[in-house]
Amino acid sequence: RSLQGKFILIFIALVIVTNGLFAVVGFSRENIYTANEAVEAATFLGNIMQRPAAAYFDNGNSEILDRIVAYRTGIAVQLKVTLYDANWWRLWGDETRIPPEGFPDLRRVKSGDQLNGSGIINREILFPLNVAGRLLGTIAIGIPHVDLLRMRNTGSEFTLILILGCIIGMSSAILLSRSLLEKLEQLTDAIESFGKGDYSVQVASTDTGEIKDLADSFNRMALTVQETFRENLQRNRIIDEKLQELWEIYELTRNMSLSVEFGVILEKFLEKAQTLSFSCCGQIVLQNRYSQKLEPAVSSEQLLNVVHHEVYENALNSCFLDGALIEAEIESCSMIFVPLIAANRVKGVLFLSKNDRHGYSDGVRRFLETIAPVAASLIENAALYEELAIWNQHMKNILASINSGLFAVDRKAQFIVNNEQLRNITEAGDFSFIGAGLKSFCEHIPDRNFAAELSATVENYLNLIFAKEPEELRVCKELELNVKTGKRVVEILLTPLYSNSDIRGVVTVINDISEQKNREQQMIETEKWAVLGRLAASVAHEIRNPLVAIQSLVEIIGDEVQGDLKEHARVVLGEVHRLNRVVAELLSMVRPEMAHLRKCNLKDIINELLLLVRHEAARSGVKLVVNFPDDLRQVSVDAEKIKQAILNILLNGIQAMKDGGQIDIGLSDSESRLQVSIANNGPEIPPDLRERIFEPFFTTKASGTGLGLAITRKIVELHGGLVELESDAVRTEFRIILSHGDVNGQADR
Incomplete structure (x- = not known):
């Protein structure tokens, strides 16, 4: 046979054997990896679910657990996850799976312990939950049979094919000539090294023909794979750097967004930028909203050397005006200026420097250029929030400084704003205006008549301004308000609340005009x-x-x-x-008078008066009854004038009881005042006459002058006292109240 035929035969055998072995090895590795991956996935899943599971025991919220299970991928999707309490009661997850040997004692279970499974589950991996020494429960993750079965089947196939491959290889080696095997031994070694990951291997070929072509092809393939591997490594390195930058940006944004305090945000941003850029000196310079000047907002502990300030100032101004990154190097110092741009406007400049002359790397520059707009937006939002808080405080101070009660309600009579004086004037107590309406506020006003009138007035005004075309509608109304200290007269002023040109509600001002009326x-x-x-x-x-x-x-x-x-x-x-x-x-009545005060005993004065009116009272069938305390302090009065004041009241009472009756005269003394009470059981004085009864020339008697009670009040007021009147169907009582001391009657009246 020719060498070409031998090469073809050997190549075919090697291709069959090698491809078969690689296929078996790849499939076997996949199956083995699948089994190991299932265990690793279960272990990883159990570890990351520890903290959410503990949180579930605290607040019962399974949102994070559900999200972890929902976002599983790969082999983890087939795993069965169940959360048990300390008594093996299922709380969350897949159905309960009972091991053949039963549930173990959780106190003896360690994280990662495995149990035999039941049904479709081959094994259970347990992850106990211990928080602060307290056993809460456990996470059980079941691995189905299918993955281990695939692993066993793959192992059998691997063994069988490996044996067959060996037999075929050995048979081919025996059948082929040893000379050809020797020539291919070098190429075989190279292939083995290549398979182990040595992509730099090369085959030295001195032969000619097909063997040399094969060696050259292998060498070219090895060079191509080596270059591709290097490119992939470089690409992965760049991807890792980008991911790290994104993670740092995320961390910076998250930390800065957790605070709304302007100074805290600036400090966090500068600290992060300084750390990630390996800088020793940093500063954030912002434009003042009012003076438009660049001013340092926050600086690092280490400051820039004084000799570099001129370069610093020039570069800082250029960066702010041009809105571009600027680097400067001087002596042994490298500086970088990054513009903080938000909404296409430069808000400030981030300055960093370090003690070397090598400058900043491209990665650092890209990172700073990436985080600068994000930080600028957060800084702008924080500045606006701080300014809004200042204006809000100004508004609160203004409202607190207004002596009148003020509030604004919307068209549904819900409170928009109010001041504290409103609660003081109406004596509404500790009523909370947050989210409240006018009706609920009026329910807390003690004077129910005033509350009803106020509510009706505001609601009618709301109906009026929203029913008509917008115009200058103002309403002024006076109401009486009864409070603990007496009666007040208040003025209600109502005016529309505008938002641009639209009416949003009504502004109501409540002025206490009692002193003005007095x-x-x-x-x-x-x-x-x-x-x-x-x-x-x-x-x-x-x-x-x-x-x-x-x-x-x-x-x-x-x-x-x-x-x-x-x-x-x-x-x-x-x-x-x-x-x-x-x-x-x-x-x-009209002559200017002065009270000539001296210490007197009112019991003696009243006893003298009783002698004067005794016969008049007897003729009218009126009985005079006195009630004086044993121990009564003297009071500084003008005896003759006080005698005249009391006499006028006594005579009026006698004349009012035509059919006879009784007059009770009493004295009561306290630390600060003395009170004379003169009461009779005559007819009631109508309410509409009680205020007018002290007016000059007002009388209900045919022969009266209408001056008696007017003179009485003038005399009492001359002494700095007051006269009170109460009358009903059973009893009419006059009370003269005088203060202790020598403060009365010292001025002409």
Whole structure:
């Protein structure tokens, strides 16, 4: 046979044997890898599920466990995963699988222990859950029979084919000439080395013909594989670098996004950039929103050498103006300036430097250029959040500084904003305005009438402004508000709340105008007394002189006539005396007075008054009852004026009880004040008359002057006290309240 025929025969035999062996070896490795991969996949799956499983025992949330199982790939999809508690009760995962020997004692089980399986499961791998020394349960991962069966079948096939290959190889070697085998021995060794991973192997061929061609082909193949392998290594290295950069960017973004504090974000960003670029000095320079100047926002502990500042300033300005990365080298220092760009605008510059003259690598530059826009966006968002927080605090300070109650509601009467003074004015207590509506707020206002009126006013105004075309609609309304300290008069101002040109709701301002109303009332009273003063002066001048003449003539006539004429003269004289008394009382009301204070015992003053009115009370069938404490401190008063004030109340009470009755006079003393109470069981004073009863010239009696109670209040106020009145169908009570001390009556009134 020719050498070519021998080569063909040997080549065919080698191809059959070699390809068969490689196929068997590859298939066998695949099966063996599948079995090992199943165990490794089970071990990996059990390890990564430890922490989510422990969290499941704490909060019952299986979201992470479900995601891990859902995202399985490859051989891990066929694994059975079940979570048991410490008593082997299934909590989550696939159905319960009972080992043939039963469930073991979990306290003796270690992570990775294996049990025999049952059914389609060949074995169970256990991963106990121990948290802080406490056994929670275990994760059981079952490996099905199919993978191990494939491994055994593959092993049998591998053994059978290996034997057949050996037989065929040996037969071929025997059949072929030893001379040809010797020539191919070198090529065979090269192939074996190549198969072991030595891609640099070369075959030296001195023969000619087909053997040389085969050796050359092998050498070319080895060179091609070696070059391809090198390219793949380089490509994998680049991919690893990119993945590392992406991971670092993710970590940086995640850490920065966990905080909204502007300074913390800047510090984290600078620290990360400085660490990953192997820099010893770093700084973040931002543009001031107001001055538009570049100002350092955060710097590293180590600062740039002073001699490099000129280069630093020039490069910093160029980087900010051009928006491009700039590198500078001077002496033994390398510097890099990276623009922080967000929304196509340069917000600042990241500066880094290190103590060498080799500059920064391309990888570092690419990394810094990649993270700079991300960091710029986070920095911009944090700056906006900080500015918003400052404006929000300003708004809170403004609202807190307003003395009026203020709130704004939307069209559904839900609160948008309010201040603390609103709660103080309405005495709404600890009501929370967050997410609340106007109705729920009004339910917490103690004065139910005011609450109902406020709610109706705001709701009607809302209906009004949303029903009409937008225009300047303002409403002002006065309401009475009863609080713990008394009665207040409040002014309700309502105006639309605009958002651009659209009405969003209503702004309501509640002003406490009680003091303003009191001042207005005082001005009215002052003007009234001024008019009365002028009137009294005119009356005294124009009436008293004629009355003196009339009185003299009537007295003369009364002395000269008899009978009915004398009686008539007496009546006229009585009316003249009454007119003189009215004029005297009127002058007493309007004349400026000062109380001359001295220490007095009110019991003595009242006892003197009782002697004066005793006969008048007896004629009207009125019983006088006193209730004085044994120990009563003296009080600084003008005795004559206080006597007049109490006398007017006593006489009014006697005159009001035409059918008789009882008047109770009492005294009560406290640390700061003394109270005189005069109560009778006469008719009730109607509510509409209780305020007017102290006005000058107001009377319900046919012959009254209407000045008695007005004089009483003026005298009490002259002493710095006050007069109170309560009246119902059973009892009418006047209370004169005086303060202890010498502070009363020291000014002209």
